[in-house]
Amino acid sequence: MPAGPPQLVGKVLREAQGVADGAGYDVVTHDASDRDDGQWDADGWKVCFQTAGGQRGGGRPVLDLGVVRVDSPCPAADGEAVPWPVMPGVAGASLVRAGEMLEAVGVRKVRPESVYTDVVLPADPSTWRVCFQEPAPGEEVENPQYATAYLKLAPPDAACPEEPYARLRPEPAS
Structure with a gap:
């Protein structure tokens, strides 16, 4: 029986699977976001949550890993939406x-x-x-x-127009 589950949160899924296997655990995974995407590429996912998942038919103990895509931030809780950043307002800035x-x-x-x-x-x-x-x-x-x-x-010496695609110097009326 393994001494205790390895801490896998923060690891890329492929590495987490290897560490778990070496420690005597089997791994099951699920999308930790609210999307339910499949994890077909173990290098493209990272571990956000881990829980003990019991044992399979008296065999090795199982760890259930909640994962998100590597480039995603982890949700606040398993099964919640990924907290993507919001676009800052940059109007008026250089x-x-x-x-x-x-x-x-x-x-x-x-x-x-x-x-x-x-x-x-x-x-x-x-x-x-x-x-x-x-x-x-x-x-x-x-x-x-x-x-x-x-x-x-x-340009620094011109005001912003009311809408894009304006002319700075309107054509003279004929």
Whole structure:
């Protein structure tokens, strides 16, 4: 009989299975989120919860592991939704500051564009201000490491228009 179950929380599923087997335990797994996804790739999942699962027909003791995808945060409790971060509101911030705010929630890809159709974005728009963003502030960002934030920027010396794709210098009336 094993001395006691190994602590597997935080480990990638494949490693957890190996450690459990070496300690004399069989493993069963389930999706620890509210989704019920299958765990076909042991390298793509990590352990969030573990409980003793009894024994199989008098054989080895069983550990039941609640797992989520490796890139996901663990839910607060087994079976709850994954707590994805929400998109921060970056309107009014410089592109540099907006990038820092987005990086803080895990968003790595930022696509800056000029908010004005008649103004070209410079090679270095770091001092330009964000006027509009997509995803919207407060929107949940599932898998932020793969998300792209689209930011519409205005030059430092121009105000933000009421909506994107405006002209800074309206064409003269004929």
